[in-house]
Amino acid sequence: MRRMLLLVALSACTRGEDPDTVDWLIEARDAGDPLASGLGFDEADPTVTFFAAQHVVPGLYFGQSPPSEIALLLWDHLQGDNISDEGICPALRADGATLVYTTGCRSAEGYNFSGTVEETEWEEEGQRWQRWAFDLVVDSDIEGASFRRIGLLGEIWYASANEELGLLGHTQTNLRIETEGYWTQKLHGENLELAWSELALTGIWETQEDPDGERHVFNGLADLGSFGGYEFSSEGLLDQPAKCVGEPKGSMELGEARLLFEGPGRCDKCAEATIDGDTTLACPSLEYLE
Numbered sequence: 001m002r003r004m005l006l007l008v009a010l011s012a013c014t015r016g017e018d019p020d021t022v023d024w025l026i027e028a029r030d031a032g033d034p035l036a037s038g039l040g041f042d043e044a045d046p047t048v049t050f051f052a053a054q055h056v057v058p059g060l061y062f063g064q065s066p067p068s069e070i071a072l073l074l075w076d077h078l079q080g081d082n083i084s085d086e087g088i089c090p091a092l093r094a095d096g097a098t099l100v101y102t103t104g105c106r107s108a109e110g111y112n113f114s115g116t117v118e119e120t121e122w123e124e125e126g127q128r129w130q131r132w133a134f135d136l137v138v139d140s141d142i143e144g145a146s147f148r149r150i151g152l153l154g155e156i157w158y159a160s161a162n163e164e165l166g167l168l169g170h171t172q173t174n175l176r177i178e179t180e181g182y183w184t185q186k187l188h189g190e191n192l193e194l195a196w197s198e199l200a201l202t203g204i205w206e207t208q209e210d211p212d213g214e215r216h217v218f219n220g221l222a223d224l225g226s227f228g229g230y231e232f233s234s235e236g237l238l239d240q241p242a243k244c245v246g247e248p249k250g251s252m253e254l255g256e257a258r259l260l261f262e263g264p265g266r267c268d269k270c271a272e273a274t275i276d277g278d279t280t281l282a283c284p285s286l287e288y289l290e
Contacts, residue, residue, distance in 0.1 A: 024217070025167045026127070026159045028204060031174035035154050036200035038221030040228030043257040046273045046282035051191065052224055053254055053271070053282075054289050056232045058205060058216040059239050059246065061289050067173040067201040068156050071134070074177065075117065075152065078138055083111050083146060090117070097122050103136070110142035117152075128160040134175070148181035168207040168214055176200045191288050195225040203232070213240040216248060230255035240264060247271075 043049050054061040055070070063069035078084060089105035090113050098120040103113035115136040122129050134152035154175035161168050177199040183189030203220015219233035234252035240263060247270070249263025259271040259282065270283035 025165045026170040029157050031155050034202040035176040036202040036221035036223045038229045038231045041230035041255045043255045043275050046280050047285045050282040051288040065171040068171050111140045130158045132156040151178040166209040171205045174202045197225040
């Protein structure tokens with residue numbers, strides 16, 4: 001049975017085995033009911049399965065914390081000079097340790113902002129934390145717009161490195177992302193446009209110190225637009241960037257598939273995908289992400 005280890009902390013509804021089977025260094029936060037369903041993905045195509053893995057596996061494509069990298073990529077884009085009016089649309093104010101972005105405005109560049117974004121930093125029992133809370137929609141009707149619509153809903157919790165715990169970073173997300181027109185203007189963006197039309201990521205990603213490198217432990221639920229949703233988990237992928245860039249060492253479960261990364265043993269940026277007893281090679285593709 002595949003492990004769905006974080007749902008005890010995220011909602012009253014549980015699926016899978018005991019969450020204590022993973023040795024988390026930081027306890028999960030209450031981020032509400034999962035925004036991802038984890039249902040409907042078809043693992044039959046190894047290229048599409050690898051594309052799905054790139055959205056959740058640290059280091060494959062979207063940095064060491066894929067869900068926060070994706071959300072903050074969009075948030076940074078929305079704050080660009082060609083989209084927003086700094087300090088005005090959205091308006092910015094400080095509320096103690098929290099920066100609050102409020103909207104209900106149209107920027108001079110022709111983008112309509114609605115909703116709020118909050119960024120908070122604090123220290124708790126010797127641990128540094130950051131939290132982003134999104135309830136934001138931005139759209140535009142202008143000719144040549146950078147995108148037609150971007151929606152961000154949910155939360156990111158980030159605990160920074162803690163030498164005492166052996167922690168290099170801990171991210172918990174419960175996010176729903178909807179984009180329209182963001183990828184269509186980019187080369188080879190067709191499948192990303194489909195995936196990010198309704199992208200949801202609910203899970204925990206933790207990077208722990210390891211004598212041989214960095215150990216990534218993660219699990220959760222993902223919805224990848226029209227590609228469907230899947231559960232994912234790994235009790236440890238070892239990242240050894242000095243020996244192999246872009247491919248960790250270890251295995252994970254993604255939906256009904258098991259992916260085995262051989263790291264320095266092969267270092268081809270691919271994984272062996274085993275589905276229903278059959279094993280094939282799953283690799284990145286320019287048609288998807290490379």
